[in-house]
Amino acid sequence: MSTLPDAAIAPPVRAPRRATSPAWRIATDFVENPVAVFGLALLALVVLAAIFAPFISPQNPYDLAQLDVMESRLEPGSKALNGGTYWLGTDDQGRDMLSAIFYGLRISLSVGVASTVLALLIGLTMGLAAAYFDGRLETLIMRIVDIQLSFPAILIALILIAVLGQGTGKVIAALVTVQWAYYARTVRSAALVEKRKEYMEAARCLALPPSRIVFRHLLPNCLPPMIVVATVQVAAAIALEATLSFLGLGLPITEPSLGLLIANGYQYLLSGKYWISFFPGLALLVTIVSINLVADQLRDVLNPRLQK
Amino acid sequence: MLVFILRRSLQSVVVLVLMSVLVFVGVYAVGNPIDILINPQADQIDRERAIAALGLDKSLPEQYWTFLTGALHGDFGKSFVHATPAVSLILERMPATLELAFAAMLIAVILGIPLGLWAGLRPNGISGRTIMAGSILGFSLPTFWVGLMLIMVFSVMLGWLPSNGRGETVELFGVVPVSFLTLDGWRHLILPATNLALFNVALLIRLTRAGTHEALLQDYVKFARAKGLTNGRIIGVHVLRNILIPIVTVVGLQFGALIGFAIVTESVFAWPGMGKLLIDSINVLDRPVIVAYLLIIVTFFIVINLAVDLLYSALDPRVRLTELKG
Amino acid sequence: MSEPVLIVEGLRTHFFTKAGVVKAVDDVSFTVQRGEVMGLVGESGSGKSMTGYSVMGLIDPPGRIVGGRIVLDGVDLRAQSAEQMRQMRGNRVAMIFQDPMMTLNPVLRIDIQMIEAILAHEKTSEAAARTRSREALVRVGIASPDERLAAYPHQFSGGMRQRVAIAIALLNSPDLIIADEPTTALDVTIQGQILYEMQKLTRETGTALVWITHDLSVVAGLADRVSVMYAGRVVEQGTAEEVLARPRHPYTRGLLDSVPSNNIRGARLKQIPGMTPSLADLPPGCAFRERCARAKADCVNPPAMRAMTSSGHSVRCFHPL
Numbered sequence: 001m002s003t004l005p006d007a008a009i010a011p012p013v014r015a016p017r018r019a020t021s022p023a024w025r026i027a028t029d030f031v032e033n034p035v036a037v038f039g040l041a042l043l044a045l046v047v048l049a050a051i052f053a054p055f056i057s058p059q060n061p062y063d064l065a066q067l068d069v070m071e072s073r074l075e076p077g078s079k080a081l082n083g084g085t086y087w088l089g090t091d092d093q094g095r096d097m098l099s100a101i102f103y104g105l106r107i108s109l110s111v112g113v114a115s116t117v118l119a120l121l122i123g124l125t126m127g128l129a130a131a132y133f134d135g136r137l138e139t140l141i142m143r144i145v146d147i148q149l150s151f152p153a154i155l156i157a158l159i160l161i162a163v164l165g166q167g168t169g170k171v172i173a174a175l176v177t178v179q180w181a182y183y184a185r186t187v188r189s190a191a192l193v194e195k196r197k198e199y200m201e202a203a204r205c206l207a208l209p210p211s212r213i214v215f216r217h218l219l220p221n222c223l224p225p226m227i228v229v230a231t232v233q234v235a236a237a238i239a240l241e242a243t244l245s246f247l248g249l250g251l252p253i254t255e256p257s258l259g260l261l262i263a264n265g266y267q268y269l270l271s272g273k274y275w276i277s278f279f280p281g282l283a284l285l286v287t288i289v290s291i292n293l294v295a296d297q298l299r300d301v302l303n304p305r306l307q308k
Numbered sequence: 309m310l311v312f313i314l315r316r317s318l319q320s321v322v323v324l325v326l327m328s329v330l331v332f333v334g335v336y337a338v339g340n341p342i343d344i345l346i347n348p349q350a351d352q353i354d355r356e357r358a359i360a361a362l363g364l365d366k367s368l369p370e371q372y373w374t375f376l377t378g379a380l381h382g383d384f385g386k387s388f389v390h391a392t393p394a395v396s397l398i399l400e401r402m403p404a405t406l407e408l409a410f411a412a413m414l415i416a417v418i419l420g421i422p423l424g425l426w427a428g429l430r431p432n433g434i435s436g437r438t439i440m441a442g443s444i445l446g447f448s449l450p451t452f453w454v455g456l457m458l459i460m461v462f463s464v465m466l467g468w469l470p471s472n473g474r475g476e477t478v479e480l481f482g483v484v485p486v487s488f489l490t491l492d493g494w495r496h497l498i499l500p501a502t503n504l505a506l507f508n509v510a511l512l513i514r515l516t517r518a519g520t521h522e523a524l525l526q527d528y529v530k531f532a533r534a535k536g537l538t539n540g541r542i543i544g545v546h547v548l549r550n551i552l553i554p555i556v557t558v559v560g561l562q563f564g565a566l567i568g569f570a571i572v573t574e575s576v577f578a579w580p581g582m583g584k585l586l587i588d589s590i591n592v593l594d595r596p597v598i599v600a601y602l603l604i605i606v607t608f609f610i611v612i613n614l615a616v617d618l619l620y621s622a623l624d625p626r627v628r629l630t631e632l633k634g
Numbered sequence: 635m636s637e638p639v640l641i642v643e644g645l646r647t648h649f650f651t652k653a654g655v656v657k658a659v660d661d662v663s664f665t666v667q668r669g670e671v672m673g674l675v676g677e678s679g680s681g682k683s684m685t686g687y688s689v690m691g692l693i694d695p696p697g698r699i700v701g702g703r704i705v706l707d708g709v710d711l712r713a714q715s716a717e718q719m720r721q722m723r724g725n726r727v728a729m730i731f732q733d734p735m736m737t738l739n740p741v742l743r744i745d746i747q748m749i750e751a752i753l754a755h756e757k758t759s760e761a762a763a764r765t766r767s768r769e770a771l772v773r774v775g776i777a778s779p780d781e782r783l784a785a786y787p788h789q790f791s792g793g794m795r796q797r798v799a800i801a802i803a804l805l806n807s808p809d810l811i812i813a814d815e816p817t818t819a820l821d822v823t824i825q826g827q828i829l830y831e832m833q834k835l836t837r838e839t840g841t842a843l844v845w846i847t848h849d850l851s852v853v854a855g856l857a858d859r860v861s862v863m864y865a866g867r868v869v870e871q872g873t874a875e876e877v878l879a880r881p882r883h884p885y886t887r888g889l890l891d892s893v894p895s896n897n898i899r900g901a902r903l904k905q906i907p908g909m910t911p912s913l914a915d916l917p918p919g920c921a922f923r924e925r926c927a928r929a930k931a932d933c934v935n936p937p938a939m940r941a942m943t944s945s946g947h948s949v950r951c952f953h954p955l
Contacts, residue, residue, distance in 0.1 A: 150609065152568030162590045162598050239450040246452045247575055247587055262453065270471060274460055281453045292448045527736035534690055535751040535802065536724030549741045625741060625786045
């Protein structure tokens with residue numbers, strides 16, 4: 001319950017700061033929160049593991065020649081016939097879980113990021129178009145966005161898969177369709193706020209071409225909320241893809257994401273061989289949580305209302 | 309008020325018709341309709357007979373009309389797999405899903421609102437921050453993974469609760485089978501309901517906290533303190549009444565989402581509801597069932613949206629009275 | 635002379651923010667006699683509202699009363715526990731706020747908001763509380779009180795809402811009412827009505843009133859005594875007549891001169907040069923020094939309140955007018 005006097009809210013005159021670029025300011029503000037830094041570190045680990053998967057995995061889990069079904073369902077820490085250790089155990093085909101997780105991370109991350117980027121581009125275009133060319137076009141686009149956003153993402157994704165069939169491209173298409181609406185709505189709200197500002201009127205008075213107004217003036221100011229939404233959405237896309245794969249309606253077996261690994265292990269859960277599902281699940285968890293931690297801090301840092 | 313209801317009902321009908329067109333076009337026109345509706349193993353003569361019987365030799369608008377009139381009578385065709393009308397299949401499993409959704413909503417409200425209130429009252433304390441951190445987890449964790457963990461801990465390691473299926477049912481009003489009236493039913497219900505509730509618990513915590521935080525800054529709280537009211541009354545009556553309005557609307561709208569998310573939970577816990585039916589149908593391409601499910605769900609959403617709007621205007625005196633005047 | 639109903643002595647209320655210590659109230663002293671109207675005048679940022687909140691015990695972190703005495707009808711308010719203070723609020727001392735739209739809870743009925751104010755301090759039946767509320771509404775000049783009791787705040791006009799707030803303040807017959815700019819948000823004609831009502835009611839009930847405002851014309855008609863505040867300090871104090879007709883502090887003079895109606899038509903409007911200092915960053919010595927035409931070298935030392943006349947007209951200035 002705040003009873004601050006008005007005079008306290010007006011900031012006292014300070015010596016002006018050294019001129020700093022926005023990127024530097026964002027970076028320094030970001031590291032003020034230790035939890036966020038921890039999240040960033042985790043995320044960096046995850047991304048590195050995914051990128052360098054072939055180099056750091058003890059085994060290539062998808063090279064059938066390297067697998068031995070006699071080594072299946074071994075507990076974590078068991079020794080392999082060839083001398084190495086299965087740190088996280090093996091699955092029902094004798095695959096080293098650690099390697100499978102690294103490869104799985106790769107696929108989960110790439111599908112998540114790819115769909116987010118595509119959805120971002122589409123949503124950005126639609127949102128900017130809606131904001132800039134108001135009137136019927138705007139109403140149409142926003143009505144579609146509203147209707148789509150009132151349904152749970154999983155439902156829309158399932159329907160699309162049901163209609164389009166299965167396969168990597170179709171899964172990405174489904175993920176993109178589910179996500180673009182968030183971007184469109186965020187961009188449009190931000191753009192509407194920007195549109196009312198005076199520099200926009202000035203730009204219009206100067207008879208600048210619409211594309212220039214949109215790209216040089218409108219867009220940069222809409223970026224901060226977009227970045228936050230995009231970060232959160234990557235996590236959501238990864239989670240959604242994992243869910244779809246778990247349900248058997250996601251990526252095909254040739255591209256085993258973490259979701260599929262978890263699904264594989266589901267049946268063994270009840271017989272106590274938890275590691276086949278647990279460790280991929282943990283990897284998924286770490287990925288998603290670290291992204292969300294970073295996103296939360298980004299949101300606070302990029303929020304203009306919280307800037308001093 | 310009556311005008312409002314009529315207007316909204318009309319809008320809802322329009323949306324429903326639009327959705328039916330979309331669904332129709334999506335499922336029946338994409339790909340070969342013959343393969344979609346007719347069992348792909350039928351031979352040539354049967355195919356031609358079926359084509360004629362299903363009116364597939366007619367033009368698209370005529371086909372849609374047939375579909376629509378059939379749909380209005382509740383006839384979405386027969387399931388391929390079960391050879392029973394798709395609608396009855398779904399209706400059979402609806403009580404299970406609704407039960408799960410209600411239980412989840414109940415858990416979410418009982419846990420989410422008090423926790424959010426607490427976090428809003430002590431935003432900088434350890435308990436407040438922990439609750440908020442926990443809520444982030446509730447959002448980010450994929451539902452199916454949490455379900456698996458719940459099974460792992462409570463069914464496998466501790467052995468306290470069953471890991472799948474629905475418990476004993478009892479006929480409510482002699483018609484609807486419900487399981488929450490039996491102890492066995494509860495044992496089976498609690499894990500999937502908690503799993504389903506998680507996302508909403510997180511959502512309600514955040515919403516309640518934000519609402520409480522904002523409400524506490526308002527002048528009417530200052531005035532209530534100046535009147536010498538106890539903190540209990542200020543929070544329990546003044547603050548709560550204000551934040552309840554948006555929370556109730558969210559709870560109502562989220563109910564629809566719950567029915568959607570239940571798809572995943574039902575798969576993890578093998579809960580015999582509509583969601584599981586949908587997954588199975590998608591896997592075997594039992595399209596009449598998919599179509600029927602979609603349209604039923606859409607109807608649900610529209611009804612829920614309408615109910616929430618009505619509820620909102622009933623709760624917020626400012627809205628109610630402007631409606632009356634205008 | 636009987637015991638004053640409110641004694642404020644050397645009150646200091648500071649806010650400990652990240653930007654520094656904000657000295658919202660910095661050595662404020664005044665007394666209010668039974669049934670008297672004290673006008674607390676100052677611009678925004680002068681600390682007048684914070685003084686009111688300090689008396690009510692409504693200062694929240696990062697703010698804190700750091701010094702001084704507040705005695706209400708013989709009771710040392712700073713020594714009260716939180717629960718004891720709660721019992722006094724709305725009971726022995728009541729407050730009215732500036733914006734009546736937001737001070738009444740928009741989703742609760744008027745009768746609930748009035749009855750709870752009674753029931754928080756007295757064990758009585760709801761019916762009895764309702765009757766008292768009804769009577770209070772009548773007393774503040776609201777017609778058809780039964781209808782109004784069943785209504786919601788947004789169905790009232792601004793002036794009527796403020797009357798309801800006044801009625802609530804009077805419900806438990808407090809010894810003192812603190813009114814924080816209650817007419818600022820209202821139309822001029824309504825302002826006049828409310829002022830009249832308040833004057834009538836306080837005379838009738840013998841309730842003392844601290845009227846916080848930035849508007850000198852309000853003070854002129856209503857107050858018995860006036861304290862002028864600047865930058866968290868009282869700079870001049872006396873009877874309304876003394877302070878308004880024969881101001882001794884340059885700031886008070888400046889305030890009076892800047893009222894447009896006090897100026898000759900066509901002549902340049904008089905202003906006080908400069909701006910009020912930030913309360914987080916006060917200049918040493920007299921806070922008005924940097925804007926004062928009469929400032930001399932010794933004004934870098936903080937002046938204390940000095941009595942100018944035997945009737946209690948005092949000024950915080952080394953070089954009063």
